[in-house]
Each structure stands twice: as structure tokens, then as C-alpha cells.
Amino acid sequence: MTDTRRITVKFFALLREQAGCREVSLATTASTPAALYAELMSTHGLRVSQSILTYAVNERYVPADSPLADGDRVAFIPPVAGG
Amino acid sequence: MFAVTENPIDAAALRAGLQRPEAGALVVFEGWVRNHHRGRPVTRLDYEAFVEMAQSEGDALVAEIEEEFPGVRITCVHRTGDLVPGDVAVWIGARSAHRDDAFRAARLAIEEVKRRLPVWKKEYHPGSDPVWVNCTEDTGVTNDASAYYARQSALAEVGAQGQHRLAQASVLVVGVGGLGCPAAMYLTGAGVGRLTLVDGGKVEFSNLHRQVLFEAGDVGAPKASRAALALRARNPHIVVEAINADLTASNLRPLLVGRSVVLDCTDNFTTRLLLHDACLEAGIPLVQAAVHQWEGVINVFERGAGGCLYCVGLPRDVSALDRVGSCAGAPVFGPAVGTLGLLQATEAIKVLLGRGADDLATHHTLLVDLLSIGITRVARPARPDCPFCTRVGTTSDSGRAEVGASPASDDKPTPLWVSPDERDQLGTHRLVVLATAEDRAARDWLIDVEIVHPEDTQKLDLLVRTSDRPVVLTCPQGVRSASMARMLRAAGLANVFALEGGLPSSLGQLRSTQREAARE
Numbered sequence: 011m012t013d014t015r016r017i018t019v020k021f022f023a024l025l026r027e028q029a030g031c032r033e034v035s036l037a038t039t040a041s042t043p044a045a046l047y048a049e050l051m052s053t054h055g056l057r058v059s060q061s062i063l064t065y066a067v068n069e070r071y072v073p074a075d076s077p078l079a080d081g082d083r084v085a086f087i088p089p090v091a092g093g
Numbered sequence: 094m095f096a097v098t099e100n101p102i103d104a105a106a107l108r109a110g111l112q113r114p115e116a117g118a119l120v121v122f123e124g125w126v127r128n129h130h131r132g133r134p135v136t137r138l139d140y141e142a143f144v145e146m147a148q149s150e151g152d153a154l155v156a157e158i159e160e161e162f163p164g165v166r167i168t169c170v171h172r173t174g175d176l177v178p179g180d181v182a183v184w185i186g187a188r189s190a191h192r193d194d195a196f197r198a199a200r201l202a203i204e205e206v207k208r209r210l211p212v213w214k215k216e217y218h219p220g221s222d223p224v225w226v227n228c229t230e231d232t233g234v235t236n237d238a239s240a241y242y243a244r245q246s247a248l249a250e251v252g253a254q255g256q257h258r259l260a261q262a263s264v265l266v267v268g269v270g271g272l273g274c275p276a277a278m279y280l281t282g283a284g285v286g287r288l289t290l291v292d293g294g295k296v297e298f299s300n301l302h303r304q305v306l307f308e309a310g311d312v313g314a315p316k317a318s319r320a321a322l323a324l325r326a327r328n329p330h331i332v333v334e335a336i337n338a339d340l341t342a343s344n345l346r347p348l349l350v351g352r353s354v355v356l357d358c359t360d361n362f363t364t365r366l367l368l369h370d371a372c373l374e375a376g377i378p379l380v381q382a383a384v385h386q387w388e389g390v391i392n393v394f395e396r397g398a399g400g401c402l403y404c405v406g407l408p409r410d411v412s413a414l415d416r417v418g419s420c421a422g423a424p425v426f427g428p429a430v431g432t433l434g435l436l437q438a439t440e441a442i443k444v445l446l447g448r449g450a451d452d453l454a455t456h457h458t459l460l461v462d463l464l465s466i467g468i469t470r471v472a473r474p475a476r477p478d479c480p481f482c483t484r485v486g487t488t489s490d491s492g493r494a495e496v497g498a499s500p501a502s503d504d505k506p507t508p509l510w511v512s513p514d515e516r517d518q519l520g521t522h523r524l525v526v527l528a529t530a531e532d533r534a535a536r537d538w539l540i541d542v543e544i545v546h547p548e549d550t551q552k553l554d555l556l557v558r559t560s561d562r563p564v565v566l567t568c569p570q571g572v573r574s575a576s577m578a579r580m581l582r583a584a585g586l587a588n589v590f591a592l593e594g595g596l597p598s599s600l601g602q603l604r605s606t607q608r609e610a611a612r613e
């Protein structure tokens with residue numbers, strides 16, 4: 011039996027353009043942000059390499075392999091360029 | 094104060110908001126949109142923010158910097174939306190009583206903004222498609238890292254595989270002084286993936302001549318976190334963590350978990366013994382150095398390779414060693430600690446690269462004399478009858494086994510440490526507190542406890558030798574008692590234990606056990 015979670019995903023910058031939207035809500039069996047990104051690469055046409063991404067869950071930076079919980083808000087963070 | 098805004102930044106208002114009569118300095122940084130990037134003209138920039146997270150990250154980074162520089166106040170505002178050359182994209186003001194802190198805090202603020210604020214910019218060039226800055230592979234972090242390490246990974250002994258081993262490594266540096274600063278600098282440059290600095294001290298003016306990560310403006314600041322700032326700036330590809338606390342028996346064990354190698358850069362013998370025993374017990378290689386004026390000593394201790402400190406005949410009285418071995422206030426030749434610190438980094442990197450015993454100071458001690466320029470190798474073989482080596486050599490776990498069975502009843506190694514909870518499992522035992530007259534005077538709880546003066550090693554030795562019950566040693570900090578327990582173990586006495594965490598953590602239980610003992 012696999013665990014399914016409801017997750018809200020936010021896209022920014024290049025990823026927003028590649029996904030064609032700012033936000034999606036989905037059910038997934040992915041248990042980590044990295045696994046979720048890998049899943050969305052095929053379903054949503056994301057093409058930014060995972061080697062340069064960082065991840066945020068509920069508006070906080072987290073490690074790529076941290077666990078996802080039902081109802082989490084996930085954001086994939088391309089290399090930032092503030093200032 | 095931190096804010097993200099779509100509106101033009103009103104610099105005059107932000108500046109006025111920071112003005113205070115007690116402030117002696119305001120350093121302002123303005124980040125402007127410029128009309129070129131990498132040799133191409135730029136007509137406009139589109140800034141996009143993850144607003145909710147930018148606010149929380151921005152609040153956090155301002156709070157962290159204000160904590161790092163007590164008395165400094167930061168205002169940081171980041172603009173979003175469509176900007177043209179000449180617009181202010183970010184405004185940072187750092188107010189302080191003195192200019193040094195204001196300059197440094199402002200600098201740190203903009204670096205942190207660029208490192209972690211979830212803000213992106215899209216660059217528009219005439220006649221071609223706009224690009225998201227930093228988002229393409231060819232400017233990605235991975236390639237930057239390979240350029241950073243190019244000259245090192247070109248070495249036959251390193252290569253891509255060695256570089257990968259370094260990147261996977263987790264290194265603990267204990268003591269960020271004359272040895273720790275240069276050692277940590279070169280470990281940072283070599284690219285160890287995770288570097289943790291432990292030091293409870295603050296930068297002093299008399300440190301600066303040899304503690305090369307610090308500047309005059311750092312005086313009074315915590316050493317570990319200030320060193321971490323300097324190291325992160327040297328190599329953005331690694332994780333540098335700072336722990337602004339001294340290493341003690343109670344915080345040691347979690348800090349050792351998962352370490353590839355540990356560097357002992359401390360200046361006192363008590364901590365040195367603590368690390369020596371814990372690393373050998375846990376099977377973690379330890380690179381240890383010490384300096385006296387123009388001379389230095391370096392050892393690599395590794396379980397099952399070469400002799401330990403007890404093999405070479407450590408004197409029994411630790412407190413005497415501390416009086417001789419502590420370098421607080423002692424004369425020291427700056428380049429001597431520098432040289433030894435670099436040798437520590439060298440040995441640690443070779444350990445991480447998997448070099449064999451021929452290339453490491455595991456079976457000998459290196460004596461370095463900077464005055465006469467001499468390096469002497471002294472063989473350091475393991476002594477077959479060393480009680481400590483015999484004990485740790487046979488264990489492959491972390492040295493922490495079950496306390497359960499009565500100690501020394503079989504040939505299974507007996508762990509040195511007992512936690513306050515585990516003390517119950519020892520059954521009837523004697524709790525002995527190492528305390529001086531001042532310790533006693535300072536604490537009323539010592540009335541009904543067995544007390545031995547910490548320097549009375551003969552009395553303690555006799556007490557343990559003649560005791561029909563296990564003896565658990567403790568003291569106010571838990572460091573001295575642990576050293577003493579180790580000494581007694583090394584002398585072949587299995588019936589002695591060290592209480593984890595020293596007295597403060599065990600005060601409640603200590604009382605109840607005493608009462609039980611009284612009832613018996």
C-alpha cells in the first residue's frame with residue numbers, strides 16, 4: 011500500500027514559465043521534495059537540473075530528502091539572484 | 094527591519110528611520126540596476142519574489158546579523174517588479190555605535206540576501222530573448238565548484254574521486270585559535286563538505302597575531318561564529334557550522350556522530366584527553382597538535398594503528414599537565430601555531446583521501462622545531478599491555494555498550510560513561526565528587542556526598558582499588574572526573590565510571606541516591 015499526500019506546489023521564475031502556472035495542487039506518492047520534483051519533471055515539463063535546485067517546505071528551506079507530510083506547501087527554488 | 098516592496102525605495106525615509114543620537118555610524122549599501130551584464134547591454138530587469146518566504150527569510154537574516162553584531166540595527170528593503178537601469182533594487186542600512194561593526198554588518202547583510210533570499214531576476218537584452226539570471230546550467234553552482242577545486246583535483250593523489258571523498262566528508266574542528274584558524278582555512282579550501290567549528294571563546298586583541306581568521310574589528314565577538322563567516326566567504330560550496338561553546342563531556346558525543354575526522358586544536362590537556370578517548374572509542378581518526386613557544390607536536394591517533402596517549406606513558410596527574418600545557422597567556426611564536434595548524438589540515442586531508450600509514454603520522458609523533466628548523470619523527474608503537482588500547486581495540490561500536498551486567502565480571506569491555514539513568518543499573522555503588530574547597534563552599538548540596546580533592550590522585554587510586562562496589566566519579570563540569578576515570582581505567586582498574594554531564598545534570602538524582610544509600 012502506498013501513501014498518498016495532498017501537496018500544493020508553487021513555481022517561480024524559470025520554473026513558473028516552464029510549468030505554465032504559479033501553483034498546482036496534486037496528490038502524490040513522492041515522499042521527499044527531490045522525489046516530487048523528479049515526478050513533476052515528466053508531468054509538468056520542468057527542465058531545471060536538480061543539481062542546482064534547493065527546496066522549501068511551508069516557506070522554509072529544507073534538505074532535498076526531508077519527509078513530506080499531507081497538506082505541505084512545497085516550492086522549488088532555482089538559484090536565487092536578489093540584490 | 095526587513096521588507097519586500099513593489100514601490101520605489103525611499104532611501105531618505107529609510108535613512109531617517111535609522112537615525113539615533115547614540116549612533117556613531119551608518120553604513121548604507123544600495124544595489125542598483127545597471128545597464129550591462131557580462132558584456133551585454135541590459136534594458137530592464139524583472140524581479141520576482143516568493144513573497145511570504147522572502148519576508149520570513151529576510152526577517153531571519155536581519156535578526157541573525159543583529160545578534161551576531163550586538164548593538165547594530167539593520168534595515169533591509171528589497172524591491173520587486175519591473176526595474177530599469179538606475180533604479181534601486183535593494184537598500185541596506187546598518188547603524189552602530191562604531192563604524193567597524195556597521196561596515197561588517199552591512200556587508201554580511203547583502204551577502205546573505207544574495208545567498209538565500211528567494212528572489213529572482215529576469216534580464217532583458219535588446220534583440221534577444223530575456224534570461225533568468227543564474228538559472229541556466231552553465232552558470233550553475235556545480236561548474237563553479239569544479240573550477241574552484243581545479244588546481245587541487247589535478248593532483249594524481251586527489252583526482253575527481255578524491256575531490257568527491259572530500260565533499261562527502263564531515264570534519265569537526267575543536268578550538269578555533271592559533272591552530273584551528275589555519276587548519277580550518279585549508280580544510281575549507283580543500284572542499285570538505287561539512288565543517289563544524291567548536292569554541293566557546295571570544296576574540297581577544299592578543300589573539301590577532303596568530304589567529305588568522307580574525308580582524309581587529311572582531312575583538313569581543315564569539316570565535317566560532319566569526320570564523321564561520323570568514324570561511325563561508327572563502328568557499329561558498331561547503332557547509333560551515335559554528336558552535337559557540339566549549340567542548341565538554343556532556344556535549345561531546347552528539348558532536349562526534351558521523352564525523353570522518355576530528356582535529357584537536359585546543360590548548361588544554363583536559364579537553365585533549367576527552368577527545369583522545371572519545372575518538373578512539375568511536376573509531377574516528379583524531380589529528381592532535383600542541384605548540385609550546387617555537388616548538389610543536391603532532392599526532393594522528395587511529396584505532397588499531399600506532400600507540401595511544403597512554404601507550405606513550407602519560408603522567409598520572411592530569412591537573413599538573415594542565416598547568417604546564419595550557420597556552421593561556423604563555424609566550425607563543427605565531428608561525429609555529431600556523432605551521433602546526435597547516436600540518437593538521439594536511440594530515441586530515443590525507444586521512445580523508447584514504448592515504449595509508451606510510452603517509453600519515455599514525456605510528457609516530459612529529460616534533461617540529463621552528464627555531465632550529467628541525468622535524469623529528471619519534472616512533473609511537475602500540476603497547477600490547479596498554480589497558481586503554483586493549484579495551485577500545487576490541488570494540489567496533491561507539492564504545493557505548495549496555496551497562497547492565499556487573500562491571501569487570503567478564504572479558505567484555507566495560508563502558509567508561511554512565512548517564513544519570515544508567516547509574517541505577519549499576520546497583521549499589523559509590524558516588525565520589527571531585528571538588529576543591531571553593532567548590533564545596535559554593536554549593537550546599539555537597540554536605541552528604543563523598544568528596545575527594547581533584548588533585549589527590551593517590552587517595553582516589555586507593556579508594557577505587559579497595560572499593561568493593563563500582564565507583565562513579567563526577568565533578569562540577571564533568572571533565573576533570575572523566576579524565577580521572579580514564580586515568581584509573583588506563584591503570585587497569587575496571588571498577589570506575591564517569592558520570593555523563595557532570596554534576597549539574599545529575600543533582601536531583603544524586604540526592605535521591607544518597608538518601609537510599611543512607612537508608613541501607
Ligand SMILES: [Zn+2]
Binds near residue numbers: 483
Ligand atoms: Zn594505548
